[in-house]
Amino acid sequence: MDSTDPEIAKTQEERKKMEQQLASLTSLTFDTDLYGASDKGSYHTSIPANEDEENPDAMENEAVRKISSITGHKSVLKDIPSADNDAADSGFRKPQRIIDREDDYRRRRLNQILSPDRNDPFTAGEKTPDPSVRTYADVMREEALKREKEETLRAISKKKKEEEEAAKAAPEKSQQQKRRNRWDQSQDEGGAKKVKTSDWDAPDTTPGRWDATPTPGRVIDATPGRRNRWDETPTPGRLVDSDATPGGVTPGATPGATAWDATPKLSGMATPTPKRQRSRWDETPATMGSATPLPGATPAAAYTPGVTPVGGIELATPTPGALQGSFTPEQYNLLRWERDIEERNRPLTDEELDAMFPQEGYKVLDPPASYVPIRTPARKLLATPTPLGTPLYQIPEENRGQQFDVPKEAPGGLPFMKPEDYQYFGALLNEENEEELSPDEQKERKIMKLLLKVKNGTPPQRKTALRQLTDKAREFGAGPLFNRILPLLMQPTLEDQERHLLVKVIDRVLYKLDELVRPYVHKILVVIEPLLIDEDYYARVEGREIISNLSKAAGLATMIAAMRPDIDNIDEYVRNTTARAFSVVASALGIPALLPFLKAVCQSKKSWQARHTGIKIVQQIAILIGCAVLPHLRSLVEIIEHGLNDENQKVRTITALSLAALAEAAAPYGIESFDSVLKPLWKGIRQHRGKVLAAFLKAIGFIIPLMEALYASYYTKEVMLILIREFQSPDEEMKKIVLKVVKQCVSTEGVEAEYIRNDILPEFFRNFWVRRMALDRRNYKQLVETTVEIANKVGVADIVGRIVEDLKDESEPYRRMVMETIEKVVTNLGSSDIDARLEELLIDGILYAFQEQTSDDANVMLNGFGAVVNSLGQRVKPYLPQICGTIKWRLNNKSAKVRQQAADLISRIAVVMKQCHEEQLMGHLGVVLYEYLGEEYPEVLGSILGALKSIVNVIGMTKMTPPIKDLLPRLTPILKNRHEKVQENCIDLVGRIADRGAEFVPAREWMRICFELLEMLKAHKKGIRRATVNTFGYIAKAIGPQDVLATLLNNLKVQERQNRVCTTVAIAIVAETCSPFTVLPALMNEYRVPELNVQNGVLKSLSFLFEYIGEMGKDYIYAVTPLLEDALMDRDLVHRQTAASAVKHMALGVAGLGCEDALVHLLNYVWPNIFETSPHVINAVMEAIEGMRVALGAAVVLNYCLQGLFHPARKVREVYWKIYNSLYIGAQDALVAAYPSLEDEQNNVYSRAELMMFI
């Protein structure tokens, strides 16, 4: 589109010049009061073809679209700060980091480590794998070891606890012990913490430390021969470990690495694990100096990551995992500010001083010999790694040539690097000579460059980089690619957008690499699995897509081999995500493929974790693929059914939950598959308590609806005993489940009303219909739903009878819950069951509840009131005086809210009042409302107008009091009100009066209203604008089109596009309602005004006009043809565009009515425009040609087309084929008769001999 804009701009420019000359000549003057001083320069000079492309003032539009539901002054709306602006203003754009919105559980993803590559048995073939490669067996062994360690630790801590308890008896208890106690108590929660505990308190008790947390460094360091060293469990502080730790992972951090090598001892003693780093140290920025190795040194170091400060690195954990884990967002901000301040206060360099001072008159003195420069000593202190660090500390070399103001520019047009990127991309800043690097290094560099571009680059950079990565994926190789990409995804400061881009890279690369990804499957999973539990829906979808693609690329065997070890991982987080990943694999590769494996896992004897995860996989499959489980339902149920009797409580719970998920997915089919679990389930609910019971009940709740009526009734009675017992449970979760199950049981067919009434209702109402239930939103909703479901079975009277008294309860939330239930029940079932006594109580209660409401959310009460009154119908008659009395009294209330509610209530019950023949009462209310039209609160005024409208609608124009002739003049000034609600209700009312009772009002008043209405065309809400143009039509019908038309035509000269567009619509509507012949002469005459906007407006009106009048257009087509001829030959694009769309509507309207001569004539004018490039114009032209195809037939248009299909110029051919194609799509069959006859060539017969046949 942009490419054509300059053209338009140019023509507009020329036109403007021309018009300025013209303007001085023309003597036309407009009423400047009405139309404002005519500054034509600011007029819009083009009208896009489509309605929806209008964009008034961008900011206005933006804000208004977002807050269209909010009403208020336009000026106020404009000032509403948008989030984007804020961010830009503050200068520190708040990046949307993923970590900021994650809870603790989700943050556990950062505890995961990228495991080393694994053996790919497919490529390896028969031969035994190289000992250096990790095979499946190795991984399994490691897992087993980990678990064993875990158990040992648990035993130790248990023992300790026992000892402690023994020690508790003794009065003297050291502080130390107290602390240990605290730590130890948190042990039962999960593996991670357990490790922490023991390590913290007694570091020497964890010999397996290293083994338990393989560092990401191993990814890179897994060179042949190393593995064995890793796998044995070194004692901490052993020298051997040192060279295996990968300082080298942070690119360019070589000095750090060597320094590390030199002092292996420290590593063993002082290495906190990544986990602990996150949870203990990093939350407090005070420890920053020691915990953030990289930027901790001088700013020089921060900018030139090549020189990594040694002290920092060695103090912290050497693993990049820890490095990543150690940055909290606060620290980063702090660092940024600090750096900023540092830069501003930096000492001036010699060059800068030279530039500042004049050359003569100054002398450069040597500093005194004793002077030692100390710059920002405080910071230096902070940066210095205080403890232990002395032997290793090196004074960073000062780099005099560095540039302070701007971060060092990345060479070769690379995008800006954030400080946190340096550890990954730092190497790119070293300006090494690329030729000197080895091919591998070059490749690595190339990958880094591309990734940086994808991550931080501009969209075009990103696009090309992404394409290059995809295209060269196989050339780069899976290893180098993933070794670069995956650590980036583990970066703690990753933002949503960055993650999305990197995940996209993985997706593309996966596609290309195909089976080459096999060794990296687990690594990828570690990074992608957290996406499956992300709170962002799109992240979850993205994660599923990647895993699905991954499993298609790697194959089932590899996927199982990669994920099997995680199934009984000690960390619940890992098991959870693995289960979800497995369900995705199942949906990608088919459930049958996975069934044997699932069966084996679910029956694992070794650990309950494996069984738990296996069953969870089934649950996740059910949730993920829904009703597609049906073919495999029986086998899935069989796989998990034994879990109901498992010795472990967690397994029993998850089994029941999985059954619930399966039943929910299968509903309403598949009950036969659940036969085998019915007995254990129903037996289980008698045996279990608490969580397990809740899960069992949930499963039952989902299974019962699948049953046939007879069985459902039997099983419901069985479960109901337990349910009724659990009604009293104080547990919130249990309450929700019980409510849900009751709802499910009650809604099944076989359960009779009598049973519910006698056995369930008393206990149900006693336990659940209490005030406390109204306080929690979810309980509230569930209770209302369940009660409504019960009411569907037992009828209105029973339920309403039980709760109607509660409408007068003193707690408002409770009253609201009662009201909502009554509303839903009455709407569903009507009120014929309600007897006279109950009716009285009901109305009384409703009135009470309505009057006593204080909260902001009035809708529940209003809806409830409306529903009950409407459903009672004529039975409300005796209560109406009372209701109206209340309304009247409340209309006079001091509080605006109360007045508004009263007015809203009138609009709800107006129809019923009419049914009750209370016209006099309504008239009275009408007068009261009329008196309140001076209301100053716009919200209330809007409601009052709405109430008036509903009364007018019901009793009609003639009987209305106050009479229409008094009412309307009172409304005219209100039309000026800019509040959206007022505008909408007012224009609706005025439109209704204009439609039905225009004769009650003098024409002059209507003209006045016409002028007011023009302002309404500016409204933002489409409904208001539409009502306005319709009102123009009604008014024109009432007082004749001439005056209205004059007003409208004058309005074509205004500047705002929206206003003009609406005016053209209004003109077309007036023409439609008053017949075109009353309007066309004046309209066509207006085309003579030498002003762009007016002429375009006329053309647009014509376009709308012919659209509205359809085949009536055949009488007018000859009249407007000369005008359209002129417009189609105009220099201005918009003229031609609008005329073309008029031609389109005209052609479509008169198709088949014998106007072909005129249409062919017009087609001759339209056709030369086919080479236009402006999108609006060309679209309009093409549509006009399509219209011609309909009106003239495809053959005629084909004949126009034939001349250019084989034109020597390609540009011409393209356009003609485009027309041919749309012709072909529209009327293929009709073309057969019209194709040209082609001459045969030597080998080919092109003639269609059949057409020559003749009988």
Add this chain to the structure above:
Amino acid sequence: MQASDRFNINSQLEHLQAKYVGTGHADMNRFEWAVNIQRDSYASYIGHYPLLSYFSIAENESIGRQRYTFMQKMLLPCGLPPEREED
């Protein structure tokens, strides 16, 4: 691609060609177009029963035979494609 094409069906010419086999493009030669014309014509003859019966009377063939012949003719309606000079 032209800016104007971005919004209509021509924006995805490949898709268009896949969906409507008979549509053309600027690089289409005489032969390809003629093949489309012929096939469209035969399809039309077969599709309109009166036409089919007209042809069968003229050829003195049964309608079924005529339909079969037309369908057979759709295979290579213009003979083998001519050799391309460029390739």
